[in-house]
Amino acid sequence: MKVLAIAFSEELKSLLSSALKGDAIHWIATKDQFFSEVDNYNDGMFSAVVCELSEGPEFALEVGQVMRSLCPQTPSFACALDKKEFAAKTIRKNGYSDVFLFPIDKGSFLEAIASAMTPEALAKRSYKRIMSPDLQAKSKLSFTTYVHLPLNNKYLVFANKDEEFTDKKAEKLTKFQVGSLYVDQKDSNRFYEYVAEQMKSADNSLSETERGEKLKSSIRSMFNELFDQNSEESFDHGKELMESCRGLVSTYIVGPGQKTDFHTRLLRTIGGVGMDYSHSADVSTLAALFGIALGSKKVEELAIAGFFHDVALASFPVEYGYEINPQWDEAIKKTFLDHPQQSLNIVKTKKMILPPEAEKMIFQHHEKFDGKGFPKGQAGDRILLEAQILSLADQFHYLTVARPGQARMSPLEALEVIGKNGSLGPALLNQARSLFNKK
Amino acid sequence: MFAPTTKILIADDMTTMRKIVMKACKELGFAAFFEAADGQIAWQVLNENPDIGLVISDWNMPNCSGLDLLKRVRADGRFKSTLPFMLVTAENEAAQVAEAIKAGVDGYVVKPFAANALAAKLGEIHKKYNKKAA
Numbered sequence: 114m115k116v117l118a119i120a121f122s123e124e125l126k127s128l129l130s131s132a133l134k135g136d137a138i139h140w141i142a143t144k145d146q147f148f149s150e151v152d153n154y155n156d157g158m159f160s161a162v163v164c165e166l167s168e169g170p171e172f173a174l175e176v177g178q179v180m181r182s183l184c185p186q187t188p189s190f191a192c193a194l195d196k197k198e199f200a201a202k203t204i205r206k207n208g209y210s211d212v213f214l215f216p217i218d219k220g221s222f223l224e225a226i227a228s229a230m231t232p233e234a235l236a237k238r239s240y241k242r243i244m245s246p247d248l249q250a251k252s253k254l255s256f257t258t259y260v261h262l263p264l265n266n267k268y269l270v271f272a273n274k275d276e277e278f279t280d281k282k283a284e285k286l287t288k289f290q291v292g293s294l295y296v297d298q299k300d301s302n303r304f305y306e307y308v309a310e311q312m313k314s315a316d317n318s319l320s321e322t323e324r325g326e327k328l329k330s331s332i333r334s335m336f337n338e339l340f341d342q343n344s345e346e347s348f349d350h351g352k353e354l355m356e357s358c359r360g361l362v363s364t365y366i367v368g369p370g371q372k373t374d375f376h377t378r379l380l381r382t383i384g385g386v387g388m389d390y391s392h393s394a395d396v397s398t399l400a401a402l403f404g405i406a407l408g409s410k411k412v413e414e415l416a417i418a419g420f421f422h423d424v425a426l427a428s429f430p431v432e433y434g435y436e437i438n439p440q441w442d443e444a445i446k447k448t449f450l451d452h453p454q455q456s457l458n459i460v461k462t463k464k465m466i467l468p469p470e471a472e473k474m475i476f477q478h479h480e481k482f483d484g485k486g487f488p489k490g491q492a493g494d495r496i497l498l499e500a501q502i503l504s505l506a507d508q509f510h511y512l513t514v515a516r517p518g519q520a521r522m523s524p525l526e527a528l529e530v531i532g533k534n535g536s537l538g539p540a541l542l543n544q545a546r547s548l549f550n551k552k
Numbered sequence: 553m554f555a556p557t558t559k560i561l562i563a564d565d566m567t568t569m570r571k572i573v574m575k576a577c578k579e580l581g582f583a584a585f586f587e588a589a590d591g592q593i594a595w596q597v598l599n600e601n602p603d604i605g606l607v608i609s610d611w612n613m614p615n616c617s618g619l620d621l622l623k624r625v626r627a628d629g630r631f632k633s634t635l636p637f638m639l640v641t642a643e644n645e646a647a648q649v650a651e652a653i654k655a656g657v658d659g660y661v662v663k664p665f666a667a668n669a670l671a672a673k674l675g676e677i678h679k680k681y682n683k684k685a686a
Contacts, residue, residue: 151568178642180662182572206642208663338604377579427679 114160162189166198181208240295250283256300305364367373400506418474425455483535537539563594564610591616613640
């Protein structure tokens, strides 16, 4: 990978040329050259960015902001050849990882460049964590997988691209309790395609029950990872996992090779952003995952219904929750009681035609198995199974995310609450519980 | 609701940053844009186009900063508090955020941001305005 060098002075040019091999640098000699190329830049193209400040601070600050937006993982360094240009705080605030004043900082500048180019630094930026149980023994992988050795921060090849992922390798992962492997970021889509394909076809030689078990086990591992409260991983890791699940559901539904993901397409179709995007996309993802694990044949419809089920509640305060509170005033109550039908009406005004099953799921997602739901008070089998799955995903999402003043519940705690409110049938509830029991 | 026809004013002194914000908005289905290279031009554009329905402005701009533009908008009877205003900024220090909130900003996104982050923030702003209208 090359260093992107925006250098105007002979001093910086010769310093970089002597420190790096000629073909390891992509030179930018003019501002126009930068602006004409910048649209094509993305993370993974450059090991580092160097920009000289001598052409005036405006240009350098623009470079800093733009590169941080387009290539957030790539370190960028500013070089000041004159003390007057050395406004370190402003420069860092505008996206640069560090700033160096020449000639005194030459040594630390070269060290920073060298450390940005070490295999470890490059590896850290370009690997994506995946969950080991997603890999099926005896399947052929279209991407190379790696194990991470945290003590010396190294990534070693575990299974090669285009080779069979053997039983022996699968056993090894179980034996040494390796829960995560890594793939090159560039292979993320191949990984989604692989898992989606595994889920769709499973193994033709398997019985329906075995196939169901296999899917269940795959989704179970995703859920366990997503909702692992004991995990010391950061909030960002949780977001990253949800993004992965979203990518997977998107690939499962729209198939491989699509540039725009499923939820962005839906958002674009409905136009504008008058909805709670993250709630919609998360419930849609969870509904699809629950649907796959519980053997539904209507996964796409579930994902669509999950995305639009609350579109009429865009202005409804999230802290009000998902159950009617007797203390609400009449207007609030009416908005809430009408929202399944109103959500469908809004979708229709956007000239969107939903699959009839998806419409029914939206309409029935507040019906309860015990007949005490709304809008019709239907009970038992009169409620579509997928409408119950959507209700499960909706409530589950609400209960398991952190809300102001309340701790998030564990999946089993959330299912206990859901189990007591009569919204789901006992069979579905048991199946959902089995997804979160320890293996 | 922010309809896809909502006209958006994007104010940033950096051409490329305007392009990045516009690209993210296009991803969200918006199609009508005005651009301004500083706060002063943004103010003129706003005066000439009263149907602009959303302002996304950089904080640091020459002539008139994003914060000053926001203060002007909030002080003007024609716009008052009904024009949604979002700041895109590299400044995420508590004091500065507090100053922007005091001046009536509806939301801010810290650079760098992805289209989804912008969507989430615009969703929040829309929710706030719907609540006000109710």
